[in-house]
Amino acid sequence: MTALNETAPDFSLPATDATMHGPGGSAATVIVFTCNHCPYAIAWHERLIDLARDYADRDVRVLAVNPNDADSHPRDSFEAMTARVANGEFDGTPYLRDESQEVARAYEAQTTPHVFVLDRDRVVRYRGAPDGDYDDPNERAGFVRDALDSVLAGEEPKSAETPPVGCSIKWKP
Amino acid sequence: MDVEFLFWDGCPSYERALADLRAEMAGLGLEEAEVMVREIRTQDEAEQAEFVGSPTIRVDGNDVDPPNHEPAGLTCRIYMRDGRVSPLPDPETVREALRAGAANAGAR
Numbered sequence: 001m002t003a004l005n006e007t008a009p010d011f012s013l014p015a016t017d018a019t020m021h022g023p024g025g026s027a028a029t030v031i032v033f034t035c036n037h038c039p040y041a042i043a044w045h046e047r048l049i050d051l052a053r054d055y056a057d058r059d060v061r062v063l064a065v066n067p068n069d070a071d072s073h074p075r076d077s078f079e080a081m082t083a084r085v086a087n088g089e090f091d092g093t094p095y096l097r098d099e100s101q102e103v104a105r106a107y108e109a110q111t112t113p114h115v116f117v118l119d120r121d122r123v124v125r126y127r128g129a130p131d132g133d134y135d136d137p138n139e140r141a142g143f144v145r146d147a148l149d150s151v152l153a154g155e156e157p158k159s160a161e162t163p164p165v166g167c168s169i170k171w172k173p
Numbered sequence: 174m175d176v177e178f179l180f181w182d183g184c185p186s187y188e189r190a191l192a193d194l195r196a197e198m199a200g201l202g203l204e205e206a207e208v209m210v211r212e213i214r215t216q217d218e219a220e221q222a223e224f225v226g227s228p229t230i231r232v233d234g235n236d237v238d239p240p241n242h243e244p245a246g247l248t249c250r251i252y253m254r255d256g257r258v259s260p261l262p263d264p265e266t267v268r269e270a271l272r273a274g275a276a277n278a279g280a281r
Contacts, residue, residue: 039258040249072216073248165185167248
């Protein structure tokens with residue numbers, strides 16, 4: 001169980017370039033459970049990559065994690081993930097494969113997308129949706145930006161949890 | 174005119190999609206036309222119904238936004254709406270399909 005204000009599970013997952021990544025080691029880490037096939041994840045994708053770019057010089061790391069069962073959803077295969085990265089869709093943000101789904105289960109991720117903001121001590125400070133409307137790019141992943149601004153200022157986020165919105169994670173049978 | 178609305182509850186867009194469909198029908202004066210709502214629950218059902226994702230809307234058996242060789246399965250459909258990816262079909266696309274269906278029904 002990954003509760004708010006408790007330490008999040010550690011992990012080490014492979015990115016599409018075979019490098020390993022996990023939370024911690026920076027002022028804040030944003031973990032985005034996402035995927036290739038879900039229209040909600042796709043609709044929010046650019047906003048989250050923009051956020052990664054905007055906060056990079058403030059020692060914030062964004063990790064995108066795809067936990068979906070690629071047998072039932074082939075568009076979420078590692079090869080398809082690699083193709084998206086090669087196509088420039090992640091602009092340097094690591095796109096990690098959670099093949100065993102253990103990380104998604106440990107975080108109790110429910111949907112793609114489902115966002116978790118961790119502080120320097122890997123404590124969960126926000127979890128939920130990127131912002132209030134997948135269909136409005138002007139929202140700019142505002143829930144996550146607000147949470148990050150608070151964490152970086154050493155304050156509690158005003159809104160620490162919102163309902164995740166998106167496609168259910170595709171668990172293996 | 175036969176209007177079918179197929180959905181899978183693993184994709185949360187279906188309630189709004191059905192409401193949008195009924196609103197489009199009302200806007201065209203088609204309130205009396207029945208919408209056959211069908212939930213797709215299993216992969217077998219998806220394959221049998223040639224269901225490529227939720228929501229799927231068919232008018233007289235024709236998909237309002239024909240899929241491009243997508244496999245049948247329990248998933249969310251990706252539509253384009255106002256030039257952006259959306260879990261909901263473009264209202265104009267739905268409207269045009271309903272108009273065509275109503276015109277065909279009137280001609281029969």
